[in-house]
Amino acid sequence: MLRWWTHRGKPPQVSVTLEEILSQIRYLHGELPPIQDDIRIGEIVAYRTWALGSLAVGSRTAPVLVSLTREHIWSPQQEEMAKCLVARYIEHPVPSLNCTCGIYASKRGEEKPLRFHISGTVQLWGTVIEGTTGYRASHARVLSLDAAPGLKQDTLAMLRRLYTPQLEYPAS
Ligand SMILES: [Zn+2]
Numbered sequence: 329m330l331r332w333w334t335h336r337g338k339p340p341q342v343s344v345t346l347e348e349i350l351s352q353i354r355y356l357h358g359e360l361p362p363i364q365d366d367i368r369i370g371e372i373v374a375y376r377t378w379a380l381g382s383l384a385v386g387s388r389t390a391p392v393l394v395s396l397t398r399e400h401i402w403s404p405q406q407e408e409m410a411k412c413l414v415a416r417y418i419e420h421p422v423p424s425l426n427c428t429c430g431i432y433a434s435k436r437g438e439e440k441p442l443r444f445h446i447s448g449t450v451q452l453w454g455t456v457i458e459g460t461t462g463y464r465a466s467h468a469r470v471l472s473l474d475a476a477p478g479l480k481q482d483t484l485a486m487l488r489r490l491y492t493p494q495l496e497y498p499a500s
Pocket of ligand 1: 412413414415420423424430
């Protein structure tokens, strides 16, 4: 059970567990793929940017990562699996060369992320199509959350503990 805001001994103001968050996201998204703890060989690391979302869990809220291009919450500590929302009535592998579907990530990080955007890195695997500036992948997972200009340090710390609990970030 994760209670990530008990950071530096501060008393918790709200309490939302990882299980509660995932259960709420499952309610919104349908079934989620299982948590994968194993490290896979051949993963590609690329850059991504998210918007900050606020997930209502009962009367409480939890900060979550939301895609910039559509209303999609990334599930903490779970793999993301791409679905085609472009040509959804035509069966094809996702991503496909002749479609624009897949989970997008860039080869280079944004030099100046916009205020309140969260930038970080993701691991990509499965089917990965390489483009000039980035990739489209069938599977992805958050690897690190590196910068969030304008965001409160506490909020970034919560997101990091939620999405990348295995990582230790340098003190800022
Ligand atoms: Zn497609």
